[in-house]
């Protein structure tokens with residue numbers, strides 16, 4: 466669905482249960498995002514499929530273009546409790562440190578501003594999750610408010626829609 470220099474992104478589906486369970490089972494990953502049993506992963510992916518069907522966006526599998534290997538997930542998730550669309554990213558630890566999360570998330574941010582009627586995108590990040598905060602900063606997100614997600618404190622980062630090209634400061638095009 467989306468391609469970057471090194472990655473392909475396609476909608477996550479219930480066929481990805483095993484990959485999602487394995488991704489979130491690593492303790493380095495589930496320090497900040499939840500671990501899933503196969504049943505929980507299936508339920509989560511059913512909600513992902515429903516969001517794709519209802520809203521036309523959602524979470525994506527991230528795959529290496531060269532090999533097709535599933536390396537993680539990224540995408541645009543609507544949170545009804547905040548009525549905001551979040552850009553999210555999680556990669557298997559063996560693929561950290563190559564810029565893949567930033568590359569995938571940048572494609573998702575561009576896709577979001579191209580196709581969604583939103584003034585800004587969020588990224589909800591635990592205050593101690595420094596690698597994720599660095600991804601957010603590289604994309605231009607900045608902290609906007611402190612909030613709570615599943616009973617835990619989070620910093621809500623936000624990135625405003627770029628100004629239209631005819632705006633004095635230039636920038637992106639609203640379609």
Ligand SMILES: CC(C)(COP(=O)(O)OP(=O)(O)OC[C@H]1O[C@@H](n2cnc3c(N)ncnc32)[C@H](O)[C@@H]1OP(=O)(O)O)[C@@H](O)C(=O)NCCC(=O)NCCS
Pocket residue numbers: 493494495497498554555556557560561562563564565566567568589590591594596597599600
């Ligand atoms: C958040 C997470 C995806 C960040 O992964 P990451 O590998 O640090 O981020 P990127 O893939 O964008 O890689 C960036 C790093 O690769 C380095 N890098 C190496 N080669 C690179 C290249 N060719 N291009 C770009 N960056 C490169 C960058 O310098 C950067 O390192 P730094 O952050 O130490 O400065 C990862 O830590 C993760 O999955 N955590 C567990 C789940 C989680 O917390 N998700 C977020 C919830 S809010």
